[in-house]
Amino acid sequence: MSIDQxxxxxxxxxxxxTTDFPIQNLPVGVFHxxxxxxxxxxxxxxxxILSLHDAxxxxxxxxxxxxxxxxxxxxxxxxxxxxxxxxxQIAGIxxxxxxxxxxxxxxxxxxQSDVIMRMPTDIRGYTDFYASVNHAFNVGSMLxxxxxxxxxxxxIPVGYHGRTSSIVVSGTDIRRPWGQQxxxxxxxxxxxxxxxxxxxxxxxxxxxNALGEPVRIEQAEEHxxxxxxxxxxxxxxxxxxxxxxxxPFLSKNFSSSISPWVVTMDALEPFRVPMAKRxxxxxxxxxxxxxxxxxxxxxxxxxxxxxxxxxAMRARNVEAMRLSRAxxxxxxxxFAQMLTHHTMNGxxxxxxxxxxxxxxxxxxxxxxxxxxERTRRGAEPFELPGGEKRGFLEDGDEVILxxxxxxxGMRRIGLGECRGVLTPAI
Amino acid sequence: MSIDQxxxxxxxxxxxxTTDFPIQNLPVGVFHxxxxxxxxxxxxxxxxILSLHDAxxxxxxxxxxxxxxxxxxxxxxxxxxxxxxxxxQIAGIxxxxxxxxxxxxxxxxxxQSDVIMRMPTDIRGYTDFYASVNHAFNVGSMLxxxxxxxxxxxxIPVGYHGRTSSIVVSGTDIRRPWGQQxxxxxxxxxxxxxxxxxxxxxxxxxxxNALGEPVRIEQAEEHxxxxxxxxxxxxxxxxxxxxxxxxPFLSKNFSSSISPWVVTMDALEPFRVPMAKRxxxxxxxxxxxxxxxxxxxxxxxxxxxxxxxxxAMRARNVEAMRLSRAxxxxxxxxFAQMLTHHTMNGxxxxxxxxxxxxxxxxxxxxxxxxxxERTRRGAEPFELPGGEKRGFLEDGDEVILxxxxxxxGMRRIGLGECRGVLTPAI
Numbered sequence: 024m025s026i027d028q029x030x031x032x033x034x035x036x037x038x039x040x041t042t043d044f045p046i047q048n049l050p051v052g053v054f055h056x057x058x059x060x061x062x063x064x065x066x067x068x069x070x071x072i073l074s075l076h077d078a079x080x081x082x083x084x085x086x087x088x089x090x091x092x093x094x095x096x097x098x099x100x101x102x103x104x105x106x107x108x109x110x111x112q113i114a115g116i117x118x119x120x121x122x123x124x125x126x127x128x129x130x131x132x133x134x135q136s137d138v139i140m141r142m143p144t145d146i147r148g149y150t151d152f153y154a155s156v157n158h159a160f161n162v163g164s165m166l167x168x169x170x171x172x173x174x175x176x177x178x179i180p181v182g183y184h185g186r187t188s189s190i191v192v193s194g195t196d197i198r199r200p201w202g203q204q205x206x207x208x209x210x211x212x213x214x215x216x217x218x219x220x221x222x223x224x225x226x227x228x229x230x231x232n233a234l235g236e237p238v239r240i241e242q243a244e245e246h247x248x249x250x251x252x253x254x255x256x257x258x259x260x261x262x263x264x265x266x267x268x269x270x271p272f273l274s275k276n277f278s279s280s281i282s283p284w285v286v287t288m289d290a291l292e293p294f295r296v297p298m299a300k301r302x303x304x305x306x307x308x309x310x311x312x313x314x315x316x317x318x319x320x321x322x323x324x325x326x327x328x329x330x331x332x333x334x335a336m337r338a339r340n341v342e343a344m345r346l347s348r349a350x351x352x353x354x355x356x357x358f359a360q361m362l363t364h365h366t367m368n369g370x371x372x373x374x375x376x377x378x379x380x381x382x383x384x385x386x387x388x389x390x391x392x393x394x395x396e397r398t399r400r401g402a403e404p405f406e407l408p409g410g411e412k413r414g415f416l417e418d419g420d421e422v423i424l425x426x427x428x429x430x431x432g433m434r435r436i437g438l439g440e441c442r443g444v445l446t447p448a449i
Numbered sequence: 450m451s452i453d454q455x456x457x458x459x460x461x462x463x464x465x466x467t468t469d470f471p472i473q474n475l476p477v478g479v480f481h482x483x484x485x486x487x488x489x490x491x492x493x494x495x496x497x498i499l500s501l502h503d504a505x506x507x508x509x510x511x512x513x514x515x516x517x518x519x520x521x522x523x524x525x526x527x528x529x530x531x532x533x534x535x536x537x538q539i540a541g542i543x544x545x546x547x548x549x550x551x552x553x554x555x556x557x558x559x560x561q562s563d564v565i566m567r568m569p570t571d572i573r574g575y576t577d578f579y580a581s582v583n584h585a586f587n588v589g590s591m592l593x594x595x596x597x598x599x600x601x602x603x604x605i606p607v608g609y610h611g612r613t614s615s616i617v618v619s620g621t622d623i624r625r626p627w628g629q630q631x632x633x634x635x636x637x638x639x640x641x642x643x644x645x646x647x648x649x650x651x652x653x654x655x656x657x658n659a660l661g662e663p664v665r666i667e668q669a670e671e672h673x674x675x676x677x678x679x680x681x682x683x684x685x686x687x688x689x690x691x692x693x694x695x696x697p698f699l700s701k702n703f704s705s706s707i708s709p710w711v712v713t714m715d716a717l718e719p720f721r722v723p724m725a726k727r728x729x730x731x732x733x734x735x736x737x738x739x740x741x742x743x744x745x746x747x748x749x750x751x752x753x754x755x756x757x758x759x760x761a762m763r764a765r766n767v768e769a770m771r772l773s774r775a776x777x778x779x780x781x782x783x784f785a786q787m788l789t790h791h792t793m794n795g796x797x798x799x800x801x802x803x804x805x806x807x808x809x810x811x812x813x814x815x816x817x818x819x820x821x822e823r824t825r826r827g828a829e830p831f832e833l834p835g836g837e838k839r840g841f842l843e844d845g846d847e848v849i850l851x852x853x854x855x856x857x858g859m860r861r862i863g864l865g866e867c868r869g870v871l872t873p874a875i
Contacts, residue, residue, distance in 0.1 A: 198795055265605055
């Protein structure tokens with residue numbers, strides 16, 4: 024159930040029209056107050072965090088059973104109805120007219136500037152999809168100009184397993200990886216020279232399914248708890264050499280970053296859109312990937328942006344530069360389709376599993392969600408303020424992903440930011 | 450440190466020359482006594498299990514700190530030296546001359562026939578390699594007759610991420626998966642018709658490494674705690690359609706089975722062999738994958754067998770038929786090389802991670818470790834006792850993997866068995 028667009032909060036910053044976190048959003052995350060042992064589950068509101076533990080201790084929040092557990096997992100496990108009812112209660116606590124809750128502000132609120140955000144949950148499985156047809160086409164056209172999309176693309180939400188141990192939260196530095204690169208007469212071994220980002224949306228699984236029990240598309244969204252941003256850092260030179268026949272491996276598993284706030288399904292209700300219209304001549308999704316709801320409301324109208332700020336820009340106090348902006352509503356496959364496909368063979372998803380959408384790209388250069396596409400494998404570099412050139416990332420570059428849903432007359436529902444600085448190789 | 454080949458045990462069945470579990474082996478696992486709440490870590494000895502909890506309670510085993518925890522994880526985390534010293538102590542408990550321990554037999558031993566074995570540890574990451582050049586060649590020659598091995602094969606221990614949630618312990622039924630199969634004008638959707646097994650050795654990671662910190666080949670074996678059998682069940686029709694460009698996904702993640710007993714590094718000391726000799730003209734491994742120890746003792750002289758028993762054979766009390774036997778000593782890459790390659794980019798391995806060797810095959814038909822190779826994609830079926838024909842697996846077929854190291858004058862070190870029955874699709 025979405026929250027009234029007119030509702031305002033006694034947390035003043037939440038009423039700023041530019042905030043990612045108005046009272047209509049209320050994403051959940053795990054915070055740690057810097058220099059203290061205060062650690063817990065919180066909800067972002069403007070530039071503050073509502074501490075659910077403290078609100079519960081003071082009797083302001085009812086039924087919060089997870090005390091100091093620094094993970095969303097037990098909450099996510101209960102599914103979306105529990106999250107939705109918690110959300111309604113929290114909106115009531117934070118709405119402008121709740122002066123008694125506001126009187127406790129100093130005890131239940133924490134400034135976002137005072138915390139380090141932690142991983143929201145223990146991620147046990149990570150599957151990365153390839154659901155942007157523009158991305159698949161742009162990449163495919165470099166590898167196979169005559170045949171950019173493989174014949175399975177329009178039937179299968181293509182995906183593969185990623186590595187969970189190296190998923191880190193926004194703000195964690197990313198070390199440039201070593202790898203093997205193609206070479207003559209022998210491959211070379213050294214730091215990757217083609218380090219790239221990928222802007223993706225991540226979906227976190229709430230309710231699990233048993234091994235052997237597929238999830239039908241009609242129920243698929245009941246298993247998706249919420250969304251975050253995902254940067255699937257990639258070493259393109261390593262990927263080009265290792266990637267066949269079994270897919271990407273070391274080119275991806277050195278690190279992936281996620282944003283710390285999980286925006287729940289409910290908060291996005293006003294931004295659900297029809298599945299993207301397929302080009303004339305493309306097949307309809309197969310029946311097991313088809314439902315009325317998915318066709319009419321399976322998409323989400325997120326806008327995704329990538330920004331970059333080099334070490335030299337930071338030194339000169341130059342702001343980050345935007346590299347791309349693309350719409351998630353153009354994805355060829357919806358998350359419901361990805362989840363249903365993933366389980367069609369009985370594969371069991373677990374609470375906290377991360378499904379990545381794959382790089383989100385449009386057709387035009389300023390919509391391309393990774394440098395491989397944007398600079399055509401480094402061949403067409405771009406310029407940063409101050410004149411630095413980039414084909415791929417250089418040491419010290421910070422990549423900042425931003426994501427949000429917005430529309431006239433609606434409060435902006437932000438995913439927040441996912442940041443990472445590339446540091447030199449070992 | 451290996452245990453004296455002449456040592457015998459007061460557990461009579463351990464002295465039988467055909468047992469997988471003489472006192473020289475002592476593999477570790479988690480058992481549950483059927484119909485009771487007795488659950489714990491045990492060591493296989495002949496046809497019995499030594500309960501470490503009970504031996505500790507009686508003061509027979511010293512320093513066992515993990516009481517009833519039904520996982521090997523805390524023990525594995527401590528690394529191989531702790532496991533080796535525990536092993537020496539247990540050999541002392543079980544050796545023939547220890548009459549005081551033998552006097553407690555009824556309290557510290559459990560019959561293997563009375564237990565259900567559990568997963569030995571929580572597997573957090575699963576990486577499957579492709580280290581048998583014979584397997585890669587046999588499969589590649591069906592797909593690309595003119596070019597069976599891709600150019601990276603001789604430089605990279607090729608691997609990819611698998612799914613952990615669907616890994617099950619030996620004895621668990623495997624449900625035939627649904628999937629998409631190639632078809633005209635549209636792909637079809639239905640139960641896979643080409644369900645296959647793959648015989649592999651699994652290595653379980655003990656000591657972890659930190660994100661960003663590669664493990665050099667000289668230290669790689671310090672991170673490998675022990676070995677089991679692995680059946681990486683595969684749906685070949687699904688794999689053929691989905692597998693490009695990002696690798697196998699639903700064709701593999703419906704289930705993988707592992708054997709329950711983990712044979713430690715130490716027990717295999719007498720069976721370490723040089724890395725397989727590469728054919729003339731093949732490149733040497735790159736320097737980061739090279740060490741003197743790996744060259745002289747990086748291999749393990751396991752023999753791996755696959756047996757099959759159909760429902761009709763069970764009904765007629767016909768014993769299982771052997772389908773293949775191959776030597777693990779012929780692998781193109783060692784586990785030390787796989788682990789070092791996996792971490793060269795800083796990827797962090799965690800205690801309990803499973804590394805699969807990939808299908809273990811020889812060159813000859815009776816050495817091929819999956820049906821895809823053995824029947825040439827079903828085109829050359831074989832016959833079972835009673836006349837049934839098989840191109841791929843049929844419902845009710847039980848696949849039994851067996852693995853062991855043996856040599857004249859040495860006690861056999863067995864991995865035990867990994868069993869699974871294919872049940873009908875949902």
